[in-house]
Amino acid sequence: MLTSVTAFLGIAFSKYFNIAQTDSIAGTIIVFFVFTVAYSIIKESSLVLMDACQCTEILSDIENIAKGVRHVKEVHNIRMRKLGSYLMGDMHVVVDGxxxxxEADQIATQIEEQVKHEFDEITEIKVRIEPHEPPNKE
Ligand SMILES: [Zn+2]
Structure with a gap:
């Protein structure tokens, strides 16, 4: 992806550089256009690259919020993804089978609402309810 972008820019620059010498105004406009396109391409690909959320603090805060809710036995698989400047994610919450x-739905709703209330940037968090089972039962 980056290689093809670099190649594209290289070709574009060498091609338009000749035009810029013959007609500086047209050249300036074209260079401006090329930079605008390049900017949007770079911006778009960096959004994709930053998809995984590097937010360990938020993750542990969410875990604490969920664990603070009554009848929640365990919390795991908390995941967050970036959506522009917003965050959305999901998590597993273990309750009595x-x-x-x-009642389980009320717990899920309470966690979702508390998390969204605590973090303005989180637009959505899906809670999956799981029954508490001894490990050998699986
Ligand atoms: Zn699970």
């Missing part, structure tokens, strides 16, 4: 669905 015999808990009524209604």
């Amino acid at each position: 015999d808990m009524p669905v209604r």
Whole structure:
């Protein structure tokens, strides 16, 4: 990707440089256009590169929020992804396997709302409820 961009810019620059010598105004406009295109390409690819969120502090804060909710036994697989300047993600929350669905749903909703309330940049967090089972039962 970066190689093809570099090659494209190289060709574009050498091609338009000749025009710039014959007609400086047209050359300036073309160079400006090339930079605009290059800027948007670089901006776009860096967004993709930064997709994975380097936010360990937010992740541990989310874990603490979820663990602070009543009846939550365990929290794991917290993931966050960048969406422009926003964050969205998902997590697993372990509760008693015999808990009524209604109650488990209330816990999931409470965690989602508390996390979104705590962090303005988080637009969405999906909570997956799992039953608490002894490890040998799987
Ligand atoms: Zn899980």
